Amino acid sequence: MRFTSPPDPINFNQQVWDIVRRVPPGRVTTYGEIARRLPLPEGMDPKAYLAFAPRWVGGAMAACPADVPWQRVINSKGEISARPGARMQHQLLEEEGVQFNERGRIDLTIFGWPDSAGEQEQPHLL
DNA sequence: GTTGTGACATCGC
């Protein structure tokens, strides 16, 4: 059963997965960043979208295909969200070269994608 | 129709 879905869940999920597939190994991205790269559904206030799109992204990840590196999607704190498989996600990221703090957090200024140094990809919303 | 909740973000202290 799917959780909350955007007005166009199929298209939304597809775009989410597409973005996640573009995340290079050894890098991580956040729900918020993904949400910013997604188009704003017509008739929806940007504010409202930005407020809840991240959760829709999470909903998309819940049904993500096997070819999507879901482990590279984390929350804005740089931490792995509480959910079954978090332990495995941690291990997978470490194997990719992502370093965790003692608290289990990732330094997004280093491993965050896109990197602020100019590895920018596509323009974003707003 | 009302209430609660979700793989979160952002602002303030």
Place this chain on the structure above:
DNA sequence: CGCGATGCCACAA
């Protein structure tokens, strides 16, 4: 940097 409080949309009971 960390913690607490607030907000938003859609859906199930």
